[in-house]
Amino acid sequence: MAALSRLSIGRLTPDGAMAVAVGAGLAAALLVLWVIGNLVVAAGFLAAAIVVGGGVIAWRALAPAPAAPDAGIDWNLVRTLAARSGDAIAITDRAGQLVYANDEYEALFADLPAPPDLPIGEAGIAALAAAGRAAWRDGRARIDRAEVAGKTIKIDVLRSGQQQDLLVWRAEPLAGRDGSAALVAALSGGLGRRLAEAGIMAALLTPDGRVMSADPVLRARAMGHSEAAVEGADFARFLITDGHGRIRFANEGTQGNPLRLLQVPFTKEEDAPILVALLDEEDNALTTGTGAAGHIRTLVQLMPVGIALVDRDGRFIEMNDAFMRAASLDPSAPPIYPGDLVVREDKAAVADAMRRFAAGGAAHAADMAVRLRDHPEEPVILSIAGARGLGDAAVVLSLKDNSEESRLKREVAQATKMQAVGQLAGGVAHDFNNILTAIIGHCDLMLMRHSPGDSDYDDIQQVRNNSNRAAALTRQLLAFSRQQTLRPQVLQLPDVVSEVSNLLKRLLGETVSLEVRHGRDLGPVRADPGQLEQVVVNLAVNARDAMIAKYPHGGGKLTIQTRTATVGEIRRRGPDIMPVGDYTALEISDTGSGIPADVLPKIFEPFFTTKEVGKGTGLGLSTVYGIVKQSGGYIFADSPPGQGATFTIYLPVHATGEPVTPRKAAAKPRPAELWGTGTVLLVEDEDMVRAVAERALTRQGYTVLTAENGEAALEIIESNPRPDLVVSDVVMPVMDGPTMARHVRARYPDMPILFMSGYAEEQLRRSISLENVAFIPKPFSVQQLAEAARDALAQQG
């Protein structure tokens, strides 16, 4: 409660008591009326004063007159009433001492200074002192404005008291009476926040343009942070105007968004505060702005297709990232004119189209095939449309980013090509295998007739060795064409890697370091472990060569990693190339010379090599490719410039619950004896192979019946006693091996059958639905054929 510093109360004579009481009551009532502006309360107050006055008279009549009682103002009542006023009220006596002050006064002037010595600046104090003097003289005075603690107030001074010996000072915040005080607080608080959320910045200003309050966004944009003290600041200072009359925040500079400013006089009074609202000038920018407005920019940026806006003069004013990507533009040096995007031949056509669309004379939209300056190989479609109502934009351009599409196209084309080359290679290998079977077989037969000391023996041995080298090459071709014999097992990739790591260390030499990392909880895969070892070795040899090329004096690092492929990377590879699924990845990366971008698409092709003659065959990677493909997997080569090469192989996780095959399956003990007895029906359409095989089997002690195709074989079956074994080629004209074998089995269900083929056992087994057939890949030696025949017979027996 405000202090009642001192009460100085005059003395009254008994005779005037009643008059005094009524007079005092009237004065107090007038004071009340003036203070709180309420006639009813004032009337009540007067009535109370009269009652009190009457009480005093009655009391006086009964009691002897003591010393004159203190009369005048009932301070309790004044205090109660003053507390009901929202204004700051102080009362001073003639000596200028403060005799009363209410809560509001204390809140406004913390140390309870006596007017006129208020913290309102020197000029304010002087004016207030003058007002005090005027009030003593005239009964009333006021000053229209004074600034205190960021608030503007006006002060009324009234001479009052029974003896007109008091001055009542009433300070009224200028925004007080009309409710703006509440707004001052609300703008800095919840209301301000809600306005800001609605995109409205608001401030309350004094009539001379000083900020009384502002919402947090306005504070932030005008001053840099949302709690900046803006009170008392000159609002005009926050804003700048450009040549076109657009307003922006000075703080945001000429690049800032233009603003729309609305002024709302708070009341009709001249000195009423002004409410200003600021809105981002969005609508305007759409129709009249010179730059694309913020939200057009956002909109354009959000578009999934490449969009660019061009102004009437044919200059780009906006383009999104997709457009930059589609046109392969360097974001740091964007082009100025659309014509800059295309090859020289297309420039004129593009510029012409821009002019027509900008002038509005062209049809609504059109597509144009153009060739981009940076990618002239493939034409792209540039869509052009006239723009209306998008500010300065006169033409909208759209360019589809088809880099992904063309990448896929390229890869599909590449895969198709590989497929075709594979078929070709497979066919060549098949025929070669027949020839090699004949050559090797004849060599074997000749060697059997010659002893090692013989003059021909070494020559025949030479022919045989070279034929074996040729056979190794055809095996690689078959591997590439995915037609080689695979013996798939369910296995864990880390086992395959550890199986070859010793070999790798020897291959890489001392200077290349090898790091092997294995992921946890890898899914098992189904593949031929021997073939996978071949894959790792081939990739490692290439990596070593690339590292030697980069560091002739040694150095480099080969990293082999197994891990579970992430969904993200599988998606990145593209569902058209590799279907989404669970894969275990084997990644082999080196720090070597890397693979140039123009070489990268060719490396898996057979006979593609960049190595000098005699060093590379160009079959290493094609073998790898074939093995991976035949195992149902995928292989990718990546070589970011300057970072060596990384080969990633994805093999599908084999999730049938089949147990992982223990690695080293114990080899079957074989009887060394190759001599056999019994009748063999040999079916083969290639004369040279048939001749060799016949001689080989005959040599081993078999009786051999020969047929040159399936039908001939069935005739022999009909006209002869049951043979002990059928040895047959697979692919033959007229009737193929499997069909013939089915007929034979129809007659002799337990007939052992041995297929010889230049194609893969895997494929063969898939294509024939026959149980219990044995298989021998071509080319084979006499020895191998004898072993296979013996095993087939033994199994049956």
Ligand code: ADP
């Ligand atoms: P070869 O090794 O016999 O040349 P490949 O089919 O194994 O045949 O490889 C084909 C070509 O791919 C190589 O000649 C070489 O240019 C490139 N290459 C393969 N692996 C790498 C690698 N790790 N780093 C750089 N280039 C490589």
